[in-house]
Amino acid sequence: MIYRTPDALDFRLDEIPSLPRPRRVVLTTPTHFDVEYVINPHMSENMGSVNKDVAWQQWKAVRATYAALDCAPVVANGRSGLPDMVFCANQTLPFYDPDTETRGVVLSRMHSEHRTDEVPYYAQLFEEAGYVVESLPDALNADFEGMGDALWHPGRRLLWGGYGYRTSIEAYEALGELLDVPIVALRLVDPDYYHLDTCLCPLDAQHALLAPEAFDETGRALIDALFDTVIDVPDHEARHQFACNAHCPDGHHVLLQEGCEGTNDQLRAHDFVPVELDTSEFMKSGGSVFCMKQMVW
Numbered sequence: 187m188i189y190r191t192p193d194a195l196d197f198r199l200d201e202i203p204s205l206p207r208p209r210r211v212v213l214t215t216p217t218h219f220d221v222e223y224v225i226n227p228h229m230s231e232n233m234g235s236v237n238k239d240v241a242w243q244q245w246k247a248v249r250a251t252y253a254a255l256d257c258a259p260v261v262a263n264g265r266s267g268l269p270d271m272v273f274c275a276n277q278t279l280p281f282y283d284p285d286t287e288t289r290g291v292v293l294s295r296m297h298s299e300h301r302t303d304e305v306p307y308y309a310q311l312f313e314e315a316g317y318v319v320e321s322l323p324d325a326l327n328a329d330f331e332g333m334g335d336a337l338w339h340p341g342r343r344l345l346w347g348g349y350g351y352r353t354s355i356e357a358y359e360a361l362g363e364l365l366d367v368p369i370v371a372l373r374l375v376d377p378d379y380y381h382l383d384t385c386l387c388p389l390d391a392q393h394a395l396l397a398p399e400a401f402d403e404t405g406r407a408l409i410d411a412l413f414d415t416v417i418d419v420p421d422h423e424a425r426h427q428f429a430c431n432a433h434c435p436d437g438h439h440v441l442l443q444e445g446c447e448g449t450n451d452q453l454r455a456h457d458f459v460p461v462e463l464d465t466s467e468f469m470k471s472g473g474s475v476f477c478m479k480q481m482v483w
């Protein structure tokens with residue numbers, strides 16, 4: 187079932203089957219990371235401008251932070267000719283079915299041909315690690331960019347699905363059937379917020395960070411209906427410092443780009459602990475912490 191308006195919501199969150207937090211984190215080395223083409227507005231001024239040494243230092247700090255939070259990272263290697271491969275949240279959507287204990291991933295259908303060849307690499311990685319690897323139906327003509335646009339509600343088998351730039355709404359019809367989960371679809375209306383993970387960050391079952399400018403009124407109402415506390419992030423911090431591309435792996439610590447002071451204050455006020463990381467080299471390509479990792483069960 188795809189929910190597109192607040193009136194259509196015919197369930198309470200506590201009626202949705204529960205889902206444990208994923209505990210394993212996949213990270214991909216920035217070995218061949220650079221800005222070599224422009225497929226989102228953040229990349230346009232940054233062609234060829236990545237400082238490789240700085241990118242490596244920043245990536246290592248991300249890896250160390252996850253290790254310190256008890257998420258031992260599984261590291262994949264970046265591939266030559268695939269400069270965006272480091273953003274390993276985008277090529278798959280991991281899933282877990284507690285009833286059958288099935289661990290799997292659904293493969294993405296990248297919107298840009300520049301990124302299409304990243305997907306088979308991750309398919310192989312997860313297959314070799316024993317995950318069920320699912321694809322959307324062959325006949326379906328729809329884009330889908332994994333956890334760039336599809337986010338699990340923490341603790342529930344409920345998906346939030348952003349669409350409009352990289353993922354098409356039709357993908358969610360198919361995904362809802364494939365995984366047998368309800369999906370709340372959110373239209374994205376501002377190209378700076380081209381993926382849902384740039385503008386909505388579910389922190390725990392009750393709290394989310396939000397960039398209000400990214401959504402229409404209907405989307406905002408859907409988010410308000412299912413999260414008790416929605417923390418609006420200052421537009422500058424969300425748009426230019428990727429404050430919503432944050433990640434809360436444990437319901438407590440929030441890993442985010444350093445210097446988002448308004449967001450940090452709000453997080454502390456709600457008893458979260460901001461963990462600041464510098465991802466400035468990756469922001470040149472339009473991504474920060476959230477898209478630099480993939481959580482799997």
Ligand code: ARG
Pocket residue numbers: 225226229270273275276301333334335381383384471472473474476477
């Ligand atoms: N350059 C990449 C792209 O535009 C960045 C992806 C960042 N990922 C994200 N989930 N926001 O595809």
